[in-house]
Amino acid sequence: MLYRSMGKTSEKVSILGMGCMRLPTLGSYDLIDPEKASQLLDYALDQGINYVDTAYPYHGLSNAEGGASELFLGEYFAENDRLDEVYLSTKLPTWLLEDEGDMDRYLDEQLKRLQTDQIDFYLLHSVKEKGWFNLEILGILEFLDSARSDGRIKYVGFSSHDEISFFKELVDSYQWDMCMIQYNYLDENIQAGKEGLQYAADQGMGVAVMEPLKGGVLAEHIPAEVQEIWDSFPVQRKPAEWALRYLWDIPEISTVLSGMNTMDQLEENLLTAEDGLPHSLTGEERELMEEVKEVYHGKMVVDCSRCGYCMPCPSGINIPQSLSYLNQAAILEDDTEVKNQYYFMLKDTERAGNCLECGLCEELCSQNIPIREKLKEVARKFGN
Ligand SMILES: NC(=O)c1ccc[n+]([C@@H]2O[C@H](COP(=O)([O-])OP(=O)(O)OC[C@H]3O[C@@H](n4cnc5c(N)ncnc54)[C@H](OP(=O)(O)O)[C@@H]3O)[C@@H](O)[C@H]2O)c1
Structure with a gap:
């Protein structure tokens, strides 16, 4: 050892x-x-x-x-x-x-x-x-x-x-x-x-x-x-x-x-x-692992860099974190653990289901992400 x-x-x-x-x-x-x-x-x-x-x-x-x-x-x-x-x-x-x-x-x-x-x-x-x-x-x-x-x-x-x-x-x-x-x-x-x-x-x-x-x-x-x-x-x-x-x-x-x-x-x-x-x-081993990471990351569905420009959300949603769970679920074959983390880490008020679609976040987003649509996806996937 x-x-x-x-x-x-x-x-x-x-x-x-x-x-x-x-x-x-x-x-x-x-x-x-x-x-x-x-x-x-x-x-x-x-x-x-x-x-x-x-x-x-x-x-x-x-x-x-x-x-x-x-x-x-x-x-x-x-x-x-x-x-x-x-x-x-x-x-x-x-x-x-x-x-x-x-x-x-x-x-x-x-x-x-x-x-x-x-x-x-x-x-x-x-x-x-x-x-x-x-x-x-x-x-x-x-x-x-x-x-x-x-x-x-x-x-x-x-x-x-x-x-x-x-x-x-x-x-x-x-x-x-x-x-x-x-x-x-x-x-x-x-x-x-x-x-x-x-x-x-x-x-x-x-x-x-x-x-x-x-x-x-x-x-x-x-x-x-x-x-x-x-x-x-x-x-x-x-x-x-x-x-x-x-x-x-x-x-x-x-x-x-x-x-x-x-x-x-x-x-x-x-x-x-x-x-x-x-x-x-x-x-060579490092290069190989970079390739693997790229494949996994290529499966990601939101291009969020977690800059936080979208925050604070008037409804209290933790937008960067909610979106990151969507990515994690997309790259894994089994997303049970991701769902558990979503519920464990975010308070009720911080979850995607609270979105009122005011769109303020989209005006501020540095990556032009259709945040409202993605938050709906999060809420559908994890049930809130
Ligand atoms: N402080 C915290 O918030 C926190 C949170 C999480 C973990 N931890 C600590 O960190 C430790 C490690 O985390 P983790 O349990 O998530 O570790 P992990 O090594 O990422 O996952 C463990 C699981 O990996 C699988 N596994 C392990 N070795 C394998 C192998 N050689 N081949 C195939 N599958 C293998 C097993 O899955 P299967 O059971 O499906 O076979 C095992 O249950 C925990 O036990 C805990 O002590 C702390």
Whole structure:
């Protein structure tokens, strides 16, 4: 296993981390299969994986309550006495915080669930611009200071799916040790993206990547045009291997978390990780991947550059973000995950279905996009 520094902390994390949001189950998402999940963890740890990521709601049936992932990990590490071999990462459910005492209450509950007295990397989960002001008022940064100084957490970070402008503001707002961003070869220009990755790394932050395979979309159900490009290369690799190699080529990425739920997936990704050195892709390989990206991007249906000139919308719609989901759905064969994100990220009032067709946005759009028509398409596709 190869290891990289987690930013300017002195910790060396495995370049492949175990994402525990998609562990094997006994049918229902909230019922982890303890035998299979333990086998996966045994093997991952034996092969040198030392970064294990979970969060309060993972493997729960709602985001409002603790899921089975933390509980399972707590039991696994206690029974096997292997907690010292890993960096354990979990996240504070920021959307559930209502009063000042909640932060301590959740952290203490998580420590109990995980059967430990210290969490190595504690992240604010899915921080969004629309809730950040309230979190600051609640004293979230002071809470992090105190939890760090009393030893309940060692390093602090955040995960975010929000836009680059807010991402930078967030990076600048505290002495974070690391962050977690969605990054894969199709998502370099959405959310934090390439610019955010560089920005965080320039501040000395470690960067953990989530959704490296776009939740599995870059590994399975590959469009025929893309598969033809992969097949044309003299060296044959599986799509997941290409996607992971692309990420490990980037030196600013500390660890790539994949949600592997079978032994085959784990073995394959471990094998790929053996060559995961920075700047390891050849010129020809880079060109090939550019071709693949071009095909995927060619399937996009809106030419939005996310300049934001169309904003603010008098009806409150988040126009650039709504349009970006239309693109994401168009390039993927299966858009279930995109629909989930649309509902998760946008408030009711920000969704495309609220368009009153005033047309102000179209007067301001730098790309002459027929925004009203596209918003109707978004609303039709996602049901609001
Ligand atoms: N903080 C946040 O907001 C947030 C959000 C998302 C994720 N995360 C963290 O990041 C981790 C990684 O994200 P992710 O689970 O979306 O990762 P991912 O690697 O993009 O997707 C995982 C899925 O990819 C498929 N897969 C993995 N390896 C494969 C292989 N070699 N061949 C074929 N398919 C393969 C599996 O799909 P199938 O199940 O279909 O087989 C698996 O469920 C999560 O587990 C979680 O810890 C955090």
